[in-house]
């Protein structure tokens with residue numbers, strides 16, 4: 253079972269995560285959704301909602317996001333962080349209605365253990381599946397089952413932030429080696445999906 257991710261740590265890395273994104277890939281993902289009255293996105297392993305904050309500005313004026321995570325603390329953190337991020341926010345039952353930068357974004361929160369149920373969140377009306385910093389935590393077997401479910405539903409996937417094993421530290425610091433070793437040890441921990449792919453999740457051309 254996962255040792256859990258801290259909302260504080262996710263908040264600390266969010267600006268760097270957003271800055272690291274490939275604008276071309278985001279534009280392609282946005283184009284894949286196409287023009288719809290409401291664009292429906294499912295974000296897997298949503299944490300505190302960083303992926304919505306990073307990608308919603310690239311989508312159209314009306315969006316519906318389903319945020320999926322198995323950690324109820326992080327789903328609550330996502331609700332709070334999105335409420336702070338939006339120009340206006342209104343809760344209605346379990347849903348959150350946001351206005352941000354001229355966009356209207358409805359957000360649903362679902363507590364799901366993706367390890368047990370990779371296909372469940374893909375059911376229903378979905379235009380795009382997203383995930384940030386998730387696929388290096390999953391196992392080969394899980395990824396195969398998830399990919400089959402995605403292909404069966406012919407859904408586009410936009411995923412970012414997979415560690416490909418390439419690391420550069422700037423400026424150098426004596427603690428770099430210890431920090432890297434701790435990072436690798438954390439990545440190797442079982443997150444509930446079986447043996448984690450770690451850098452093997454990235455395309456071979458990008459791997460070290």
Ligand SMILES: C[S@@+](CC[C@H](N)C(=O)[O-])C[C@H]1O[C@@H](n2cnc3c(N)ncnc32)[C@H](O)[C@@H]1O
Pocket residue numbers: 254256257262269296297298299300301302303320321322323326364365366367368383384385386443444445
């Ligand atoms: C590295 S964090 C990334 C969070 C967020 N996407 C971001 O970019 O800030 C991985 C996320 O996957 C979630 N997660 C891990 N195992 C899961 C599982 N079995 N089912 C659902 N979510 C899971 C964690 O709770 C955590 O929120």
